[in-house]
Amino acid sequence: MEQVYWHQGLTIRQLGHNQVPQIHELMLDVVSRLPDDVLFAADEENYFHKVMQQNGEIYGAFEKDKDKLMAYTVLACPGTTENNLGREFGVPEEELSRVWILDSTIVHESVRGRGLQRYFNQLREERAKALGGLYLYSTVHPDNKASIRNLEAAKLKLQFSRPMYGGLPRHCFAKKTLAKKPDFPLRKSGFCHRSMR
Incomplete structure (x- = not known):
C-alpha cells in the first residue's frame, strides 16, 4: 500500500519507474533557469532507475x-x-552499508517558499533510519546557499570540500543518526551515486 504524506497543500508520495520521465522533465525544466549550470549536476533518466533498483x-x-x-x-x-x-x-568499513545519501532535490519555482527542502530532508532521514541507515551525507555546490542552510538545519555538518562530478566544486555535509540495525540484511549495492548538487 502506497504511503501518502501532505505538506503545505502538496501531496507527497513515493515515485516508481513509470514516473522517471516526469522526474527527468522537471529536473531539466528547473535546471534550465538556474543562474549558473555548475550549481546542479543534472542526471540522465537511467540514473533515477538505478537509484530505485539499488534500494x-x-x-x-x-x-x-x-x-x-x-x-x-x-x-x-x-x-x-x-x-x-x-x-x-570516517565511517568504519563495517558500517559503510548503513550510509545513505540525501541526494538531489528539485523544486519548481511555483511551489518554492513552502519549506519543501527541509520537509524532504526530514522525510529522507526518517526513511533512511527505518531502512537501517546510520549515516547521512549530501554534496552541494559552495554557492548553493539555500541548500547549505537546509542541510545545516537538518544538523548535517561540513566534512570536507573537493572537486566532484567532472571537476565541479562541492562541499560534503554529513551526520550520524540514531538508527538501530535493521532486522534484515542490507543488500550490497553496486550503485555509483551523484549527490545533492
Whole structure:
C-alpha cells in the first residue's frame, strides 16, 4: 500500500519507474533557469532507475488533486562501493552499508517558499533510519546557499570540500543518526551515486 504524506497543500508520495520521465522533465525544466549550470549536476533518466533498483527511494510532490509533479527528492544507497563518500568522513568499513545519501532535490519555482527542502530532508532521514541507515551525507555546490542552510538545519555538518562530478566544486555535509540495525540484511549495492548538487 502506497504511503501518502501532505505538506503545505502538496501531496507527497513515493515515485516508481513509470514516473522517471516526469522526474527527468522537471529536473531539466528547473535546471534550465538556474543562474549558473555548475550549481546542479543534472542526471540522465537511467540514473533515477538505478537509484530505485539499488534500494533507494524517490519522493514527489504534487499539487492537491493534480497529477503534475512539482518537486522531487532522492534518497540513494551507495552500498559498500568505492563511491561511498563515508570513507572520507570516517565511517568504519563495517558500517559503510548503513550510509545513505540525501541526494538531489528539485523544486519548481511555483511551489518554492513552502519549506519543501527541509520537509524532504526530514522525510529522507526518517526513511533512511527505518531502512537501517546510520549515516547521512549530501554534496552541494559552495554557492548553493539555500541548500547549505537546509542541510545545516537538518544538523548535517561540513566534512570536507573537493572537486566532484567532472571537476565541479562541492562541499560534503554529513551526520550520524540514531538508527538501530535493521532486522534484515542490507543488500550490497553496486550503485555509483551523484549527490545533492
